Amino acid sequence: MNAIAEAVAWIGDPAHWTGPDGIPTRLAEHLGYTGLTVLIAVLLAVTLGLYIGHTGRFRGISIGATGALRALPTLGLLTYLAIAFGFGIRLALIPTIIVLVVLAIPPLLAGAYSGVESVDPRTVDAARSMGMTEWQILWKVEIPLALPLIIGGIRSAVLQVVATATVAAYISLGGLGRYIIDALPVRDYTKVLVGALLVTLLALALEGILILIQRLTVPAGVRATRSA
Template sequence: MNLFADAFAWIFDPTHWAGPDGIPTRLAEHLAYTAITVVIATVIAVALGLYIGHTGRFRGFAVGVTGALRALPTLGLLVYLAVLFGLGIRFALLPTIIVLVVLAIPPLLAGSYSGVQSVDGRTVDAARSMGMTEWQILWKVEVPLAFPLILGGIRSAVLQVVATATVAAYISLGGLGRYIIDALPVRDYTKVLVGALLVTVLALVLDGILIICQRLTVPAGVRAIRNSPAQRSTPKSAHAASASA
């Protein structure tokens, strides 16, 4: 318990809230790495996931790729890319962003194509029978209905990136991982715990914000169906019986 008390005392010490190694600076660096990574990964993975979910093509390939990317050792890949690029500390951000993007793509890709595929086929058929083009069906029907699941993939990616962005400090970058990497060689375990606590709090805050956003993005029609008396009063057995019929 003394270690936790020392860590909290370190965090609330005003001298640690200013300067290049202060908490606001390290927090801003950590958030910057996370934001850059998630934006790049979203552009790549969500576009591909929407295409796979809408057309049904390459689904098996997508499942295999996401599984393979999840199995990659993050720190090992970071060190390999840092040695491969060999561009010096000034360019260390590039291999870090590449590694974090690779980490963020699987949940984003899975959330995108599974979200589109979860849309009721009868809804899509009804939109198609009304004369809507495939592009209109995707953006006006499937994406709005799938958006909560897509946002769930973004939420998962953000949490993974926030937790893993600490490795950026391993190749002389900033972020909250700086406290952990700098403190380990000198056995300053209070500072190590400070870094871990700050990353944990940041992840929890971002997760809470994204949970609220995810709930707010549920379409009004879907929310009305879920909250309707008929939906609440229908027992699960009746749903099972109708499904089996």
């Protein structure tokens, strides 16, 4: 309990809320890495997942590929890419984002294709019988109904990226992981705990926001059916 009290006191100290190593700066850096990663991963994985879910093609390959991506060692891959790209501050961002995107793709891809696949085939057939094109069926029928599962995939990806973005500090970038990486060599365990607490609080805050968004994206007709 003393360690936690010391960490809370450290966080509450106004001196730690200013400057380049202040909590707002490190938090902004951490959110920046997370936001950029999730944006790139969504563009890649959700687009592919929607195609797989709608057409049924490449599903087996995608399952195998996402399983392989999950098995990759994050720190090992980051170290390899950092050596390949160089350890300069600007170049270091590239391997970091690549590693985090690789981490984010599996839940996003699974959420997208499973969401589309979960749509009742009778609903899709009814849309086709009304003369809708495949593109209209995807955007006007399947995506709205699949949106809660798609958001669920985003939620899972965001939490994984927030927790793992601490490794950015390993190759001289910023973020909340800076507190942990800088404090370990000098055995400043209070600061290590501060970094862990801040990452946890950030993850919980984002989790709460995404849970609310996920609930709000459930179509009104589906909510009415569930409550009936």
